[in-house]
Amino acid sequence: MSELSIFARAMLQERKDILISILTGFIAGIAGVTLFSMSGYLISKTVFLPPLYTLILLAASVKLLGLVRAASRYGERLYSHRATFSLLSRLRTTFFSRLLPLSPQWLNQQRSGDLLAKIVGDVESLQFYFLRVAYPPIIVISIFLTTVVVTSFISIWIALVFVAGMIIIAFGVPAIVRRSQLKQTGAVQQLRAQLATDSTEMMYGFIDLKIYGRLAEHEQRTAKLASELTDAQQQDAIRLLRGQSLHSFMTFFMSWAVLVVGALLILQGSMDGLFLAMLIMTAMTVFDESAAMATLPAYKKDSEYAAKRLNTVLAEAELPAPASRMLEPQQPVGIDMEKVSFRYDGDWRWTLQDISLHIPAGSKTAIVGASGSGKTSLLELILKLHPHVQGELRLNDISIQELDQESIWKQARVILQHNHFFSGTLRDNLLLEQDAVSDTRLLELLAQVDLSHKKLDDLVLEKGENLSDGEKQRLAFIRILLRSGSLWLLDEPTSSLDYVTEQRVLQLLFQHAKADTLIMVSHRLTGLERMDQIIVMDQGRIVEVGTYDELMRQQGYFYKLKKLEMDRVV
Numbered sequence: 369m370s371e372l373s374i375f376a377r378a379m380l381q382e383r384k385d386i387l388i389s390i391l392t393g394f395i396a397g398i399a400g401v402t403l404f405s406m407s408g409y410l411i412s413k414t415v416f417l418p419p420l421y422t423l424i425l426l427a428a429s430v431k432l433l434g435l436v437r438a439a440s441r442y443g444e445r446l447y448s449h450r451a452t453f454s455l456l457s458r459l460r461t462t463f464f465s466r467l468l469p470l471s472p473q474w475l476n477q478q479r480s481g482d483l484l485a486k487i488v489g490d491v492e493s494l495q496f497y498f499l500r501v502a503y504p505p506i507i508v509i510s511i512f513l514t515t516v517v518v519t520s521f522i523s524i525w526i527a528l529v530f531v532a533g534m535i536i537i538a539f540g541v542p543a544i545v546r547r548s549q550l551k552q553t554g555a556v557q558q559l560r561a562q563l564a565t566d567s568t569e570m571m572y573g574f575i576d577l578k579i580y581g582r583l584a585e586h587e588q589r590t591a592k593l594a595s596e597l598t599d600a601q602q603q604d605a606i607r608l609l610r611g612q613s614l615h616s617f618m619t620f621f622m623s624w625a626v627l628v629v630g631a632l633l634i635l636q637g638s639m640d641g642l643f644l645a646m647l648i649m650t651a652m653t654v655f656d657e658s659a660a661m662a663t664l665p666a667y668k669k670d671s672e673y674a675a676k677r678l679n680t681v682l683a684e685a686e687l688p689a690p691a692s693r694m695l696e697p698q699q700p701v702g703i704d705m706e707k708v709s710f711r712y713d714g715d716w717r718w719t720l721q722d723i724s725l726h727i728p729a730g731s732k733t734a735i736v737g738a739s740g741s742g743k744t745s746l747l748e749l750i751l752k753l754h755p756h757v758q759g760e761l762r763l764n765d766i767s768i769q770e771l772d773q774e775s776i777w778k779q780a781r782v783i784l785q786h787n788h789f790f791s792g793t794l795r796d797n798l799l800l801e802q803d804a805v806s807d808t809r810l811l812e813l814l815a816q817v818d819l820s821h822k823k824l825d826d827l828v829l830e831k832g833e834n835l836s837d838g839e840k841q842r843l844a845f846i847r848i849l850l851r852s853g854s855l856w857l858l859d860e861p862t863s864s865l866d867y868v869t870e871q872r873v874l875q876l877l878f879q880h881a882k883a884d885t886l887i888m889v890s891h892r893l894t895g896l897e898r899m900d901q902i903i904v905m906d907q908g909r910i911v912e913v914g915t916y917d918e919l920m921r922q923q924g925y926f927y928k929l930k931k932l933e934m935d936r937v938v
């Protein structure tokens with residue numbers, strides 16, 4: 369059961385609560401059995417008019433056992449649930465922390481709904497493993513064994529009936545329940561994941577689906593999945609109920625068996641009739657204590673299936689090789705590439721091929737080229753977002769393979785083509801990294817990027833739905849101004865801005881990045897005169913490198929692009 373190894377480790381960490389809950393659970397169970405058997409004995413004894421002190425003693429013991437049972441049951445509930453919730457939180461953090469270092473490329477390949485179903489639903493299914501699978505057999509078997517040993521002093525035959533009952537109830541009933549659910553394994557989890565995937569896709573593509581008239585079809589499919597999930601959950605509930613009913617039936621059957629065998633023994637004179645009521649009460653209580661065994665197979669299968677789904681995620685995903693070297697903080701970063709080639713997983717063609725370049729520390733570089741020529745991919749390689757790269761890529765003369773990814777990210781001030789905005793206030797969205805920035809400073813920055821009409825308490829909707837693309841770009845720009853780091857990687861940071869605002873923002877950018885290394889991917893070819901070098905790309909290759917003047921003099925690819933742009937403007 370290696371699938372459950374994450375769970376076993378988490379259980380080991382919660383061993384104190386687990387041991388206390390087992391101990392209190394055992395005390396509560398035994399106190400319950402003793403309480404009811406003693407009540408049976410008290411009733412029988414009363415018939416023979418015993419001395420008053422005997423009755424007082426028995427009644428006091430029954431009361432005391434009641435108190436012990438209640439207190440230990442409370443302790444059991446408290447510690448077992450505390451252990452369960454701590455396990456759940458450990459599982460969540462373990463799974464999440466294993467996901468975090470995975471390459472974004474791998475994460476992007478996952479369907480978000482399915483991944484969410486795994487992170488939330490499957491992890492939650494695992495929480496029951498302790499409470500409903502690992503824990504009940506320990507309690508049930510220890511209570512049974514204690515009861516059988518004590519009963520054997522009264523009658524070995526009744527003790528044998530208990531053993532038979534234990535085998536039927538603790539093993540037979542779960543085996544029958546297990547057989548009935550073999551075919552159904554994982555149906556709920558699979559449907560839940562499908563529903564989550566379909567629903568997220570519908571939410572993300574709502575407007576397009578509506579425009580292209582496919583919304584109704586999508587809604588129907590989602591509704592069908594939802595009803596199939598309800599059916600599967602209902603089937604699961606029915607199976608659980610069937611197991612519980614079978615268990616109740618067997619509990620009463622075994623109590624009748626105790627009554628019949630006990631009556632025969634009394635008739636034969638081999639057992640005192642005083643004990644009969646006591647033994648029947650014992651049977652009813654002890655078999656009732658084992659109710660959790662009937663639902664155990666269902667929870668076991670669910671947990672194992674959930675663990676398997678989670679493990680597939682972790683097994684498929686390749687963790688980046690550990691790297692120990694760090695980029696020096698606040699030192700401008702020089703970048704060298706020698707014959708670097710790269711292709712996305714599963715892609716037959718090279719996205720980048722034979723890239724050799726030198727970007728001196730503190731220089732300003734523009735990357736231009738046709739759409740799809742590999743400009744963004746090149747930036748992503750510098751951020752070490754893709755682990756498998758051919759050739760040599762060095763930052764400050766350290767091979768990227770040896771560099772710790774986090775240390776690169778700490779140094780980088782990045783604007784991607786799509787910047788994410790969270791639901792919250794504008795202030796929350798600006799202060800992603802640090803909260804020690806005054807409102808006055810934030811308002812000043814907003815004014816510098818022509819957003820003085822915005823207020824810090826303005827509400828931002830999920831994914832920045834109520835912001836224009838240009839506003840998003842300027843807010844992303846403020847975000848990187850608030851960061852520290854000496855490597856600026858900007859992927860078309862001003863593509864949605866008008867010319868005047870763009871120039872204003874770029875001026876601000878050059879002021880802040882004066883001594884730093886700056887690489888900017890740009891579609892527009894205006895304002896590139898101030899760059900130290902321009903890298904021109906086409907179909908994954910570098911076709912030209914030089915300053916603006918050099919490239920214009922050369923009259924090559926860049927010159928043609930520039931001419932096309934100018935013709936378009938005229």
Ligand SMILES: Nc1ncnc2c1ncn2[C@@H]1O[C@H](COP(=O)(O)OP(=O)(O)OP(=O)(O)O)[C@@H](O)[C@H]1O
Binds near residue numbers: 473712738744
């Ligand atoms: N996650 C991905 N998986 C597979 N292929 C990808 C992925 N991202 C990009 N590509 C492919 O890699 C190639 C280069 O893409 P890239 O985004 O680097 O180009 P680009 O020059 O930045 O384009 P644009 O100017 O349109 O942003 C494209 O052909 C694209 O289809």
